[in-house]
Amino acid sequence: MCLALAAALLGCSSGSGPGTGGAPAGPSETAVTSDGPAAKPQVTFADRLPIARYSYTADEAAVIESAQQVLTKRCLRTFGITYKPVKPEDDTSPSADRRYGLSSASEAARLGYHPDIGPLPAGPDLPQDALRVFYGNRGAEPGTAEKVVYKGREVPSNGCFGHSVAQLAKKYDAPGAAEVARVISTQSYKDSLTDPSVMDAFRNWSACMRSSGFRYTTPLEPANNKEFQGKDISAKEKETARADVRCKENTDLLDIWFKAESALQKAEIDKNSKTLQELLTAHRQKTEAARRIVAEG
Structure with a gap:
């Protein structure tokens, strides 16, 4: 289960480079579009959970990325290299996260359990030798990579982009506090799986699925069905996905699960309020610094 919220809490959303060739967004991060006038609004859970208050907002992440x-x-x-940053495209489509599995009827009808990755961001428009200055020895094992030298000058090991990300992180990130928030986010999800109300909702969902001809014990199982993990999206996958979402709606599973996990998070937030306040302060300071850098240009 992909927990995108944990990455946002750690500030990872503001540390991704353009076209870095990393893994595509996980299920919780997929961007999907409505499939017609009958489609319900996309459901998002990660950004509504209590711990989400301690992650960067979309606007904060955007200004930090601009500063980087x-x-x-x-x-x-x-290094004598002229670089024009790629302007990110505005994402106006609503997203359905999959913290609690598939939740969008239109997504189920179009994609089954496959994520809608969308186009990968464009990489920097630079010559090949300049790209080594941009990225440095990214991906190489520490202590094994040769130094990158450009026109007689040594390049930072993580390249200009990685060095710029690290500059802001070193001054303003609060890794200890971010780790506390990350643990709350991940542990609350794990603990929610054994919450009595959630387990009861799972049983009701399973019974609903059986009435449609599908045998699954929990809503985590269909997406992990190897039959649905190939390149092609079969009619059976879409049919299963539609029944999955329909049964979630009929049993109020998503609302029950969200409320149970929210209660778990609130209890942990109360215990760690001082540390989490430090994280909010660090986020504010980093965002303010980023705005100054952008203003200076």
Whole structure:
């Protein structure tokens, strides 16, 4: 189960580079579009949970990413490289996260259990030798990579982009507090699986699925069905996915699960309020610093 919220809590959303070639977004991060006038609004859970208050907002992440690009541009300029950051495309489509499995009827009808990855972001428009300055030895094992030298000057080991990300992180990130928030986010999900109300809702969902001809004990099982993990999306996968969402709606499973996990998170947030306040302060300071960098250009 992909927990995108945990990444946002750690500030990972503001540390991803353009076209870095990393793994595509996980299920909780997929962007989907409505499939017609009858489609319900996409359901999001991760950004409504109590711990989400301690993650960056979309606007904060955007300004931090912009600041990283400004710092990267400055670094590249010291090597005589002109760089024009790629402007990110606005994402106006609503997203359905999969923290609690498939939740969108339109998504089930179009994609079954397959994620809608969407187009990968464009990489930096730079010559090949300049890309080594941009990325450095990213991905190489520590202590094994050769130094990158460009026109007689040594390049930061993580490249201008990685160096720029690290600059902001070193000054403003609060890794200890972020780890507390991450643990709350991941542990609350695990604990919710054994909450009596959620387990009862699972049983009701399973009975509903059986009435439609599908035998699954929990809603976590269908997405892990190897039959549905190939490249193609079969009619059986879509049919199962539609029944899955319909049974979630008929049993109020999503609402029950969300309320149970929210209660678990609130209890842990109360225990760690001082540490989490430090995280909010760090986020505010980093965002303010990012805005100054962007303003300076």
